[in-house]
Amino acid sequence: MVIRKKYLFYTLAITSSFIAAAVTGVDSFVGGQPAFKTDPWSFAFSLFFVGSIITLLISLILSIKIHGKSLGAKILDPSFKNLRMVQKSELKSHIIAGVMNAINTVGYCSIVSTVQDPSVILSFSQIVILYLLLMESITEKDVPTLVEVQSSVIVTFGAILASISLTGAFQLFPILIVFLVVNPTWAVFSIYQRKLKIMRINNRPNDSINIRFWNIIFSCLFTALLIFFFDLFTSGSHLLAGVTASIDPYYFMLLALTMGTTFFAYVLYIRSLGMGKASVNNAIRASTIIFAIPFSIIMLQLGLITEFSTDPVMLIIKVIGMVLIVMGIISFALTLVKAYIFIDVKTGRPLKETMQKLWNIRGVSHVTITSGKHDFIVKVSTRTLMKGYERIIRKLDEIEEIKKYHWESVLKDWEKI
Amino acid sequence: MISAYILITMHPGKSDKAIKEMRQLDNVAKISIIAGEYDIVVRAQVKNLEELLDVTDKIQMIEGVSKTTTQIIEKEISLQ
Known part of the structure; x- marks a missing residue:
């Protein structure tokens, strides 16, 4: 399934x-x-x-x-x-x-x-x-976005508040x-x-x-x-x-x-x-x-x-912490943009070299060389479309072997686990 | 093991039902609805070309599928 x-x-x-x-x-x-x-x-x-x-x-x-x-x-x-x-x-x-x-x-x-x-x-x-x-x-060639930093800070401080003790x-x-x-x-x-x-x-x-x-x-x-x-x-x-x-x-x-x-x-x-x-x-x-x-x-x-503190001040602090954790997690869950990029390349250039150039782009999670209409199908993940443009599209434009490409955003996906 | 992307163009208004059917197919590892030239990308994992033909055939039989383009993966680098 x-x-x-x-x-x-x-x-x-x-x-x-x-x-x-x-x-x-x-x-x-x-x-x-x-x-x-x-x-x-x-x-x-x-x-x-x-x-x-x-x-x-x-x-x-x-x-x-x-x-x-x-x-x-x-x-x-x-x-x-x-x-x-x-x-x-x-x-x-x-x-x-x-x-x-x-x-x-x-x-x-x-x-x-x-x-x-x-x-x-x-x-x-x-x-x-x-x-x-x-x-x-x-290590994962993926610079965190503002959303990731914000969500992480929210979760971190939420976790500190939810687990802190005044004693x-x-x-x-x-x-x-x-x-x-x-x-x-x-x-x-x-x-x-x-x-x-x-x-x-x-x-x-x-x-x-x-x-x-x-x-x-x-x-x-x-x-x-x-x-x-x-x-x-x-x-x-x-x-x-x-x-x-x-x-x-x-x-x-x-x-x-x-x-x-x-x-x-x-x-x-x-x-x-x-x-x-x-x-x-x-x-x-x-x-x-x-x-x-x-x-x-x-x-x-x-x-x-x-020991379990039932002090009202402590309970309020803990509830605030919990709300922050939940908000941070939801924020992580809702802010991920994935896309396929279909790429055609010029002839006379080794595909493996182009593959490495594509792989070196931050945000690229899969690079495949394919036989058929397109030479490469690349899968990317980014937190925002703006970051997708700045970090991925601009880098694609710099690869001279590429003849043409088109970006198709993923709206929803399923996977066999 | 052979992996391939099957790029699908759909007739308007038929995607939901078609995806439900695709999710039941054997050898389908991943399905993505995308916005652009294609409507759906299916990643198939099969043992041989005969099985790939079988998957492509089954997809083409689904109501609403207008056109399929199969891209066989020759080499892959991935994070996962």
Whole structure:
């Protein structure tokens, strides 16, 4: 069935945020357990350690074939065939993503362990969306438009307002860790997860289940190494405490619950990363903050957590933040112009050279050499028609091999996913 | 695997129903309604030329389709 890709992209990203919000609630309960409350380092290691085991089990179950198609392909990602070894072409991206995830976790742990109420500090991690915009302008040959910058700023500040707490205090060192460690590592992690998703492995699109499985394996490995060296220099025993907590049946069950649920949130997030830019994905993911509120209320009612501010001022601030997040996401969703450009070229010039010139134009997402009436069919995406003219049409006019071209805007499209 | 764009010109007022039918066709990977010389662009993915002929035939049989132009993709660079 051919469906609208835009709908699937937003459905995946928002469903992932919804599951992530449920995980946040469970995380706060698990993190409050005696073994982890005073030792976030062992908590981080235990999460990855038990997460690796539970991810392996889920991935194996999803590899079971039903009527010739794997269970994972039927319910989560149509590209998934079975659990496989990491390929040489994806190894570099997996290592970078794993290292970034590990450093990110260690940065997060250092904040949680040094600041009594980290919510004020951690709310600034939402600024990662702006880091991603900057990085994408370099890596994805797509300079952000004013609309993208505006929407990102709206979502970022909305997310800060929605997640901020008035009970914490500003401290320079933890804020520096957020800006210099947590945010850059998450941005690089997201970009490399996206790189992995858009790769082709064995002549088919890479699948999000294998990406998630190998990411958690590499993250576990690098987190263990980082905590090992931290223990070595501080004469601590966080790694040992993490291993001990992981094999305790009660903690194992709790960690398995949180990491099992996280698996599904990540698989959907990675799938949506393959369809849209990391900055837009992370902006949509900010809606986790909105979904987290009902989960926090439920957990409060069940007596699983004890803190949830009902101060009217705080609630108003949070509502303003939520409205800004929703507005920013809608703004992203409604401002994308796509077009096909049909190009005829002069004879006597190598097509491959012209193809490269076309590919170098910012905003071009597909270049195809075709046999038939037209020599090239180029697909472009731009936030505004004006940007389309300035960044694409002007550049086409500079390519002397082109005899004629015509731009045809896409009004609506559907895609088989 | 062979990929091709099928550029379609439609008779006025028939697009909605035609697209519904095209969405049900096998080997159709993408459908775009566009504004300009053509009305619809279909991207087909087939195993061989025989299958491409089959897709083109089915599209031409749909009520409202006035003309099709098939462009076989020889080389492609894409972000995704």
